Amino acid sequence: MAVNIIDNKLFALHTKNASYVLGLTKEGLVENRYWGKRVDELSDFSDISSSNQTVNVSGPQLYREECSSFGGMRFKETSLKVTFADGVRDFRYRLAEVKAGEEHLELVLQDICYPFAVHLHYHVYEEENLIKKWRVLENRGQEPIILESVYSAEYGLSGTGYETINYKGRWGAEFLAHSEPVEAGKKVYESLYGLTAHTVSPFFLVHKHAEETKGDVYFGALEYSGNFKTVIEAVNCDYLNILIGISDTDFAWTLHGGESFETPAVYAGYTSDGFEDMTHTLHHFCFRHMMPQVLAEKPLPVLYNSWYSTTFDVQCEEQIALAERAAKMGVELFVVDDGWFDGRNDDTAALGDWYADEKKFPEGLQKLIREVNALGMKFGLWIEPEMTNENSRLYREHPDWIYRYPTREVLMGRNQYELDMSNPEVVDYLIGLFDKLLAENNISYIKWDMNRYAAEMGSANYDKSQWKELWFRNTQGVYRLAEELRKRHPHVEFEACASGGGRVDYGAMKYFDEYWPSDNTDAYDRLYMQEWYSYLYPIKYMRAWLTDDFGMDQRKIPLQFSMYSAMCGSLGVGTDLNKTSEEQLETLAGYIEIYKQIRETVQLGDLYRLCSFRDGDIHAVQYVRGEESAVFVFLDHERYGNSWYNLKLRGLKPEKRYCFELNGKEQSKTGEFLMNAGISLILKGDYDSLLIRLKEVK
Numbered sequence: 001m002a003v004n005i006i007d008n009k010l011f012a013l014h015t016k017n018a019s020y021v022l023g024l025t026k027e028g029l030v031e032n033r034y035w036g037k038r039v040d041e042l043s044d045f046s047d048i049s050s051s052n053q054t055v056n057v058s059g060p061q062l063y064r065e066e067c068s069s070f071g072g073m074r075f076k077e078t079s080l081k082v083t084f085a086d087g088v089r090d091f092r093y094r095l096a097e098v099k100a101g102e103e104h105l106e107l108v109l110q111d112i113c114y115p116f117a118v119h120l121h122y123h124v125y126e127e128e129n130l131i132k133k134w135r136v137l138e139n140r141g142q143e144p145i146i147l148e149s150v151y152s153a154e155y156g157l158s159g160t161g162y163e164t165i166n167y168k169g170r171w172g173a174e175f176l177a178h179s180e181p182v183e184a185g186k187k188v189y190e191s192l193y194g195l196t197a198h199t200v201s202p203f204f205l206v207h208k209h210a211e212e213t214k215g216d217v218y219f220g221a222l223e224y225s226g227n228f229k230t231v232i233e234a235v236n237c238d239y240l241n242i243l244i245g246i247s248d249t250d251f252a253w254t255l256h257g258g259e260s261f262e263t264p265a266v267y268a269g270y271t272s273d274g275f276e277d278m279t280h281t282l283h284h285f286c287f288r289h290m291m292p293q294v295l296a297e298k299p300l301p302v303l304y305n306s307w308y309s310t311t312f313d314v315q316c317e318e319q320i321a322l323a324e325r326a327a328k329m330g331v332e333l334f335v336v337d338d339g340w341f342d343g344r345n346d347d348t349a350a351l352g353d354w355y356a357d358e359k360k361f362p363e364g365l366q367k368l369i370r371e372v373n374a375l376g377m378k379f380g381l382w383i384e385p386e387m388t389n390e391n392s393r394l395y396r397e398h399p400d401w402i403y404r405y406p407t408r409e410v411l412m413g414r415n416q417y418e419l420d421m422s423n424p425e426v427v428d429y430l431i432g433l434f435d436k437l438l439a440e441n442n443i444s445y446i447k448w449d450m451n452r453y454a455a456e457m458g459s460a461n462y463d464k465s466q467w468k469e470l471w472f473r474n475t476q477g478v479y480r481l482a483e484e485l486r487k488r489h490p491h492v493e494f495e496a497c498a499s500g501g502g503r504v505d506y507g508a509m510k511y512f513d514e515y516w517p518s519d520n521t522d523a524y525d526r527l528y529m530q531e532w533y534s535y536l537y538p539i540k541y542m543r544a545w546l547t548d549d550f551g552m553d554q555r556k557i558p559l560q561f562s563m564y565s566a567m568c569g570s571l572g573v574g575t576d577l578n579k580t581s582e583e584q585l586e587t588l589a590g591y592i593e594i595y596k597q598i599r600e601t602v603q604l605g606d607l608y609r610l611c612s613f614r615d616g617d618i619h620a621v622q623y624v625r626g627e628e629s630a631v632f633v634f635l636d637h638e639r640y641g642n643s644w645y646n647l648k649l650r651g652l653k654p655e656k657r658y659c660f661e662l663n664g665k666e667q668s669k670t671g672e673f674l675m676n677a678g679i680s681l682i683l684k685g686d687y688d689s690l691l692i693r694l695k696e697v698k
């Protein structure tokens with residue numbers, strides 16, 4: 001049974017491998033008594049407490065609370081702060097109601113003086129080993145209540161000695177991970193960019209000496225793409241407190257009488273089997289519950305994107321010529337990036353004017369789309385819906401549709417302004433516009449970009465007393481636009497891009513079919529980025545392109561290494577095909593053909609991070625799906641004449657026999673052998689690489 005309750009005082013949430021146990025303190029506060037490996041006998045938890053009695057502190061600070069609130073002898077960062085109409089700023093509650101179903105638990109915390117309640121919601125995904133948590137804050141009275149801090153969830157882990165991991169990214173260097181112990185004070189991961197952005201990601205990942213295949217790992221991902229905040233605090237009462245939710249740095253929400261506010265959800269889990277098990281748990285869950293289901297189980301097509309070939313200089317005939325060459329390689333989706341719409345010749349103009357530029361496309365987009373379709377490919381287009389330029393028809397007609405402070409000159413990012421997506425009229429306008437674009441043209445894919453961070457959150461549409469609500473309202477506006485377009489065009493594939501990987505999160509996953517993880521396509525850098533990306537986010541969502549040499553790092557890497565690096569995700573090509581010889585086209589076609597044969601295994605299979613450049617000379621990832629497996633191995637530089645490596649595989653069936661080709665020889669070994677003794681590889685020189693394909697023998 002996923003939910004077990006004793007006397008409305010003890011509550012257990014069980015997944016297949018873990019238990020999450022709550023109880024009431026003697027003051028009636030909801031506390032976390034246990035989070036770890038599954039323990040079925042709930043009564044054993046009845047006489048324990050989350051508080052460490054040896055600590056010289058009194059009051060709620062002692063407890064690992066499920067809903068700590070500002071005030072009332074708490075000196076840590078708390079998960080809720082409200083101001084009642086009379087200025088009182090703490091929340092004192094009693095557990096007023098318990099609602100439980102087979103997989104759901106709701107605890108209603110009612111303030112003892114004020115008509116205000118916090119609903120703690122839990123949904124247990126027993127098989128998937130995850131628990132969803134979120135909160136609903138309800139004003140049950142007449143007078144307004146100001147919400148100042150509304151985290152989605154709180155988690156307490158007993159004891160000390162934990163390490164926390166998150167990214168330390170930036171544009172072109174997304175998903176580089178950083179790990180550090182939290183022995184004292186707090187570690188805050190926060191986005192104030194108006195979206196998830198490139199630096200840190202909306203999740204928590206805390207562990208104790210965990211490794212890839214062993215060790216305790218606690219993790220949770222927030223379903224939100226706006227300003228978020230994660231606080232990991234070593235509280236002076238022998239526990240680690242974790243808060244995750246909407247950032248409270250510039251947040252205030254007026255909850256009028258009778259209104260409720262629902263926070264984004266967090267999907268959290270525990271494993272004793274290390275990071276690999278965490279990854280598998282999250283990846284499986286994403287396929288079943290997070291991704292738009294229409295395309296979830298379908299592998300993504302191989303795409304060609306002409307951005308790096310033509311940048312803003314998009315011309316119909318030239319695009320047709322590129323499409324012809326792309327088709328020869330076996331590309332399935334041809335994408336025109338930025339530069340196709342009215343007056344867009346550089347990044348200073350035209351955002352918002354989403355009509356084909358008549359000079360570039362005298363017959364509209366139709367001609368190009370027809371040609372692309374006739375070549376057997378689908379057609380895709382780049383848009384940046386949330387933006388406008390000063391030099392655009394949209395801005396000239398609606399100067400009040402952007403975020404701005406009335407007395408200030410509006411600041412620019414990449415020469416552009418951010419549309420006020422908190423204004424329903426703006427969102428409705430965009431729905432109409434893009435619906436028409438998709439209805440009138442045979443467009444199968446949209447790359448939805450977002451290239452400036454948010455600032456100056458003032459809106460002509462809201463009273464200034466509500467401006468701290470705009471960050472959240474903006475994200476809701478973005479979701480509404482995406483949701484409506486998806487509803488009207490369910491078969492269109494949507495890619496989330498924000499100057500590269502600025503919108504990679506579980507909130508975006510509900511509306512998009514893939515991410516563009518980075519504008520950095522250097523095959524070697526990408527291996528590092530792809531590795532840490534894969535901890536939380538699914539491989540299918542990781543678009544990876546082959547591009548020309550001398551990109552971001554001015555580095556020349558052999559084609560096979562670059563191609564294999566891109567084939568570790570959902571393959572795309574962005575090289576300048578005008579400069580590609582017929583012979584090179586044929587070579588590329590060969591790789592694309594191989595990729596098509598293994599893509600279900602790569603995109604939909606289980607990932608095993610076998611070894612990493614962070615720890616040694618070679619880097620290897622393995623994908624397993626059903627009877628097939630694909631292993632990519634990379635060497636950056638040969639060292640001291642050493643070219644032999646032993647590699648142990650994972651995820652195979654020990655008793656089965658697998659055939660594969662290696663070192664020019666057909667071989668057959670048992671899963672047991674391959675996983676324990678391993679295979680011997682030869683890799684030499686600079687940037688060598690291998691692809692090994694294994695198939696179960698019947």
Ligand code: GLA
Nearest residue numbers: 337338449497498499500519
């Ligand atoms: C952003 C994206 C790129 C490309 C350009 C076009 O930088 O991340 O992939 O689409 O915009 O302007």
